[in-house]
Amino acid sequence: MSHEVEDETTINESYSITVPAAIRREAGVEAGDKLRWRVDEEGTISVELVKQHYGAFSRLEPVDIGEPTHAAEDHDLVAGDT
Template sequence: MAAEETKVSDRGMVTIPAELRRQLDIEPGDKLRWTLNDEDNLSVEIVHQQEGVFDDFEPVDAGETNAVEAEDEFGGE
């Protein structure tokens, strides 16, 4: 694949070219980790958002609670 270029906006924002987003499976919510390497070279790592992290958790019935009483019990002011 040929090199891609994007322009940095006045607010420091850049757009990831669509073809790169598709090839690297970059989706909304994913993060990019920027690292400055030797000689002012910049590398970017994709941190994919993890979905379904809590899918295996079972809901627990906590019963009725009174937030004011709970705060008083645990030292709230």
């Protein structure tokens, strides 16, 4: 971030908030990102931006293990189970 930006928002009746545009721009908030909320012993609220990572596995190459697999059927198998 290049400089400090401060803004405020109002909590609506359903306890939803809107992140102000100036804050979104300065922090680089994008759709799919998450906000991690914390409250310390003094009651101070802090918010951390957790960026959504897309394509985390897109660079992985498939590995031939010598037998066919079926993810929908095999996903709960433990190593060694057949």
